[in-house]
Amino acid sequence: MPMYKVKPYCSEHRVIDPPTYVLLIPKFALFLLFQDGKNDPAIQALESRQEEMLKRLYELKAVVDNLSKTVLTPDADLDVTDINPANYMPTICTTANLDSVLGESFGVLRDIVINANPSEPPLSLLVLHGLLCERYKVLSSVHVHSSVENVPTRLLNCLGEGTKNRPRHEYQLGFTLIWKQVFKPQMKFCVQSMCPIEGEGNIARFLFSLLGNSYNPVTSTIIDSWVDTAIFQLKGGSNKEKAAVMRLLNTNLGKSPWIIGADLSVADVVLYCTLQQSEGENSVPTNVQKWIKSCENLASFNLALKLM
Numbered sequence: 001m002p003m004y005k006v007k008p009y010c011s012e013h014r015v016i017d018p019p020t021y022v023l024l025i026p027k028f029a030l031f032l033l034f035q036d037g038k039n040d041p042a043i044q045a046l047e048s049r050q051e052e053m054l055k056r057l058y059e060l061k062a063v064v065d066n067l068s069k070t071v072l073t074p075d076a077d078l079d080v081t082d083i084n085p086a087n088y089m090p091t092i093c094t095t096a097n098l099d100s101v102l103g104e105s106f107g108v109l110r111d112i113v114i115n116a117n118p119s120e121p122p123l124s125l126l127v128l129h130g131l132l133c134e135r136y137k138v139l140s141s142v143h144v145h146s147s148v149e150n151v152p153t154r155l156l157n158c159l160g161e162g163t164k165n166r167p168r169h170e171y172q173l174g175f176t177l178i179w180k181q182v183f184k185p186q187m188k189f190c191v192q193s194m195c196p197i198e199g200e201g202n203i204a205r206f207l208f209s210l211l212g213n214s215y216n217p218v219t220s221t222i223i224d225s226w227v228d229t230a231i232f233q234l235k236g237g238s239n240k241e242k243a244a245v246m247r248l249l250n251t252n253l254g255k256s257p258w259i260i261g262a263d264l265s266v267a268d269v270v271l272y273c274t275l276q277q278s279e280g281e282n283s284v285p286t287n288v289q290k291w292i293k294s295c296e297n298l299a300s301f302n303l304a305l306k307l308m
Contacts, residue, residue: 109139111174114203115186115196118151118179122200123273123304125185126158128207128266129175130300133160135211139171145180154307155179173210201231201270208266219260226259226267230274242278250285257294268295276305 116122132138140159144151159177186196187203197203205227215223229248233241249271252259259267272295275288284292295301 109168109171109174111176113176113188115178115180115182117182118148118155121155121307122185123277124200124204124270125207126304126307127269127273127300128204129159130303132173132210136172137170139168139174141176143178145178147181148179151179158307201227204266204270222260223265223267227270230271235274235278246285246288250287253287253291272301
């Protein structure tokens with residue numbers, strides 16, 4: 001027995017079929033609305049505004065398309081070595097304070113440990129060691145790994161014979177060079193907490209950054225490009241590639257005394273050292289000769305040159 005029952009409203013049971021003309025009504029109504037709206041001022045004003053907005057959008061699209069042709073994107077084929085470095089002068093930080101570069105050390109000596117093969121001495125790293133010694137108090141030492149035998153005396157004394165009569169805590173930086181049988185130079189900074197940095201060019205970038213110099217993005221890109229050119233083309237390339245690099249270097253040095261303008265950079269250090277160690281019979285152009293003499297007038301370059 002049902003619990004609840006509603007009495008029917010209609011005593012007769014009817015089946016009502018839905019009309020087939022219902023769907024035609026909206027179309028007909030819209031047609032009438034459109035016909036009546038042709039002369040409606042409100043609808044005419046709305047159409048005018050819509051046409052004006054579309055016109056402005058097309059104009060903006062044309063402006064954006066023109067701008068996209070003039071703006072250099074990251075995918076653009078841009079040769080940074082063709083940029084005049086005089087237009088992008090670096091910002092030089094002259095402070096000789098490692099804390100401003102690396103943060104507080106809390107009295108702990110910062111140690112740089114480099115493994116290098118004595119058959120291919122990383123000359124640029126020795127030049128950078130000299131530049132670091134001019135700015136900081138550096139505790140330098142050279143060791144020989146058991147994988148290497150008969151290291152020449154000049155390489156054992158490559159970091160100089162400076163006095164080590166100061167207590168360790170009075171030094172700002174530790175620089176340890178280990179002659180070891182390795183494929184490429186390796187460096188660790190804060191030995192216990194970082195993976196090694198490999199490659200002479202990458203280590204040179206890090207060491208030069210400790211001097212506190214800072215550059216804008218364009219200048220940094222130019223410097224990185226020249227460092228890579230020195231390592232991969234001038235040092236490891238064919239004679240044809242080396243000749244092309246020398247022509248490009250000569251053109252660049254005709255615009256400024258150093259690679260990026262009026263100041264020495266890591267690009268100058270790596271390029272100079274690679275030139276000294278590269279094999280080939282390429283003649284040295286005039287501007288490059290002047291630049292080499294400018295490098296050799298600096299004490300750090302002159303000391304490293306004695307190792308050749």
